[in-house]
Amino acid sequence: MRIVLATSNKGKVKEISEFFGELVVPYTDIIDSFEIEENGDTFASNALIKARAIYDKLGCKDIVIADDSGISVPMLNFEPNIFSARYAGIGASDKDNLDKLISELKKANIKKTPAFYTAAIALVCKEGEFVVHGWMHGNVIDEARGNSGFGYDPMFIPQGYELTLGELPTEIKSDFSHRTKALKLIVPIIEMIKRGRS
Numbered sequence: 001m002r003i004v005l006a007t008s009n010k011g012k013v014k015e016i017s018e019f020f021g022e023l024v025v026p027y028t029d030i031i032d033s034f035e036i037e038e039n040g041d042t043f044a045s046n047a048l049i050k051a052r053a054i055y056d057k058l059g060c061k062d063i064v065i066a067d068d069s070g071i072s073v074p075m076l077n078f079e080p081n082i083f084s085a086r087y088a089g090i091g092a093s094d095k096d097n098l099d100k101l102i103s104e105l106k107k108a109n110i111k112k113t114p115a116f117y118t119a120a121i122a123l124v125c126k127e128g129e130f131v132v133h134g135w136m137h138g139n140v141i142d143e144a145r146g147n148s149g150f151g152y153d154p155m156f157i158p159q160g161y162e163l164t165l166g167e168l169p170t171e172i173k174s175d176f177s178h179r180t181k182a183l184k185l186i187v188p189i190i191e192m193i194k195r196g197r198s
Helices: 010-020 043-058 081-086 094-107 170-176 178-197
Strands: 003-005 024-026 063-073 112-125 128-141 156-158
Touching (some): 010 024, 010 170, 112 178
Antiparallel strands (some): 128 156
């Protein structure tokens, strides 16, 4: 039984593959990449939209999981939230989005402020649909530091640390990231499905 990832984001594929091991297959290894309109108003609804789209295309007995995640800054009206991947516009790069958030902090004269990452992971299979969440709290700063991770990691300092996720070794982030927390919650669901199919 395969777990198919409903993403072509290399950072997410790497992180989720490392968590599950060889069992995980990005959907782009099976079918051509295609545009999925993420028009939900929550991380959970967007994750479900992606997982359903891939599941419907594959028409398979595999498990499809999709992640929708982002960062929220309460002092900036919780921006960018569900728009994290396109904060600087459609087709924006990680650097474009990072630069925009830094710019917004500077406009508001904020050097450091609380923020949090949210990850919603949706699972779609013949047995049904499931969604779990994970969060990581900390602070954002008005500069980018370090080259590890991806997305907003170079400006995010996790709670209990002084370095950004861009400066910390990847394995440290993987211990407590929002995505890791959500993945840990999806594992019992996958095990339940496996038992039901055996």
